[in-house]
Amino acid sequence: MNTAYLWHKGRAIAWLVLGRHARAEQVFDAMLAHWPGDAYALASRAHLRGQRGALEAAMADAQALVAAHPARSAADWFNLGYLLQEAGRHGEAESALRRAVALDERLDRAWYGLGLVLIAQGRYDEAVQALQRNTELQPxxxxxxxxxxxxxxxxxxxxxxxxxxxxxxxxxxxxxxxxxxxxxxxxxxxxxxxxxx
Structure with a gap:
């Protein structure tokens, strides 16, 4: 990693530690201007945007993250699925959550989220299977x-x-x-x- 990247990342972490989320988000903006598709900056900015209720912006970052790094982490897909579920986009959330459990079949929160989106779609038998897997992992x-x-x-x-x-x-x-x-x-x-x- 180059020094400029580490300096930006350090600044972002410092702002986060101080609870200055808006300032940290500005640093992530700058990082993504210099290093488009950076996984750390996209994931972090998506999280901050989601926390402040900017759901569409958070989803855009989460979608950019999984597009650029599709196999990086099951948690990335879970986070996207969670945001899509929050937005009521259950079909898309289901796809993201299924991708999460395909990458890590032990990700209990993804099974739980999958159960919720299947319930929202009235697909109760499939929801039972997902929720049973969740309870096996988190009894x-x-x-x-x-x-x-x-x-x-x-x-x-x-x-x-x-x-x-x-x-x-x-x-x-x-x-x-x-x-x-x-x-x-x-x-x-x-x-x-x-x-x-």
């Missing part, structure tokens, strides 16, 4: 379990949802209680609760 996180229970209710499979609620009662009782309220299910009898696994 103690309630988010995937919560969405999986909701999908089972949408699929008219309350017994499957009840199994998840029973499972959550063992380590996330507040989430289990929320699901009971939202689904209208009653608390399982104490005899059933002891059989929860």
């Amino acid at each position: 103690m996180s309630p988010y995937g379990w919560y969405q999986l229970a909701r999908v089972h209710m949408d699929r008219h499979a309350p017994d499957e949802a009840r199994k998840i609620i029973c499972h959550l009662q063992g380590f996330e009782p507040k989430v289990a209680a929320r699901l009971l309220r939202e689904t209208g299910m009653s608390q399982p009898p104490r005899s059933e609760q002891t059989r929860c696994s």
